[in-house]
Amino acid sequence: MAEQAYLITGASRGIGREIARTIARRGRRLALTGRDTAALEATAGLARDLGAEVTVHAADLADVSQIGKLADELKGISLSGLIANAGVAVVKGIEELTSEDWQRTLDVNVTGPFELVRRMVPSMKAGSSLVNVSSVAAKVAFPGWSSYCMSKSAMEGFFRSLREELRPRGIRVINITPAATATDIWQGVPGEWDTAKMMSPEQVAMAVAFALDRPDDVLVEEIQIGGLGGNL
Ligand SMILES: NC(=O)c1ccc[n+]([C@@H]2O[C@H](COP(=O)([O-])OP(=O)(O)OC[C@H]3O[C@@H](n4cnc5c(N)ncnc54)[C@H](OP(=O)(O)O)[C@@H]3O)[C@@H](O)[C@H]2O)c1
Structure with missing residues (x-):
């Protein structure tokens, strides 16, 4: 039988690191990816301390060749879960937003996940x-x-369509929709943001775990979660 693992993108910090810790507590095997190898190793250490077997795979989601290499490294593993978590937030008015900003957002947040999903779903x-x-x-x-x-x-549209396509194969496709969460992503967002008032990344990880922990024949299609104080 093929080995099984949960692949988490953007596992080097923030929400991805907490998802890794939460799944590790369930004694599952993890494959962690992101660009910052030292930070990924730090997440791996935390997950190993919780009893998980962990491998680390550096890859830039904006580079399709690196996604191909990541998929090759994971050959022989049938993923129990692919958690597409990595993302960037470029926050600028339309007059400042450049073609490069737009393309980078598309590459990391949309095309990279697509390129990864299409390589991993067959197994x-x-x-x-x-x-x-x-x-x-x-x-x-x-x-x-x-x-x-x-x-x-x-x-979200990509995943809603995939959900219907993969339902007959018994693969569950889930959108987790957090509001403002206290992570480093806010350091790159212009303005004053009080992360102390935001939801913790643990809350998002627990929502992911709730969806994953349902019996195989139960599908949580979407969870929208945020602080009681509002979205931002
Ligand atoms: N924080 C919030 O308020 C909030 C709210 C709703 C949704 N989200 C979403 O939650 C997800 C995680 O966000 P976060 O708040 O945890 O952000 P974060 O702390 O900035 O972490 C972002 C993660 O994405 C990875 N990443 C960024 N660019 C990458 C690239 N080119 N290739 C591979 N990995 C890349 C980073 O890893 P490396 O730097 O190691 O590459 C890092 O692990 C994102 O999709 C974000 O849009 C966040």
Whole structure:
């Protein structure tokens, strides 16, 4: 039988690191990816301390050749779950937003996940799950967030369609839709943001785990979760 593992993108910090810790507590095998190898190793250490077997695979989701190499490294593993979590937020008004900003957002948030999903799905078995860590920005408009909103809406649509395509194969396709969460992503967002008022990344990881932990014949299609104080 093929080996099984949960692949988490953007596992080097923030929400991805917490998802890794949460799945590790369930004693599952993990494959972690991102660009920052030292930070990925730090996540791997935390997960190993919780009892998981972990491999680390550096890859830039904006580079299709690196996604191909990642898929090659995972050959022989039938994923129990692919958690598409990595993402970037370029927040600029339309007059400042460049073609490069737009393209990078598309590459990391949409095309990279597509290139990874299409390579991994063929070996995934009934009972496995695809999870998109989306954003409330897929549903709610925020001024200056147009490229991010575009990318998150695109991914939710991609996953909704995949859900119907993969349902007959017993593969569960899930959108997790968090509002503002206290991670480093806010350091790159212009303005003053009080992360102390935001939801913790553990809450998002627990929502992912809730969806994954359902029996194989139960599908959580979407969870929208945020702080009681509002989206931002
Ligand atoms: N924080 C929030 O308020 C919030 C709310 C809703 C949704 N989200 C979504 O949650 C997900 C995780 O966000 P976060 O808040 O945890 O952000 P974060 O702390 O900035 O982490 C982003 C992760 O994405 C990875 N990443 C970025 N560019 C990459 C690239 N080119 N190739 C591969 N990996 C890349 C980073 O890894 P490396 O730097 O190692 O490459 C990092 O692990 C994102 O999809 C984000 O849109 C966040």
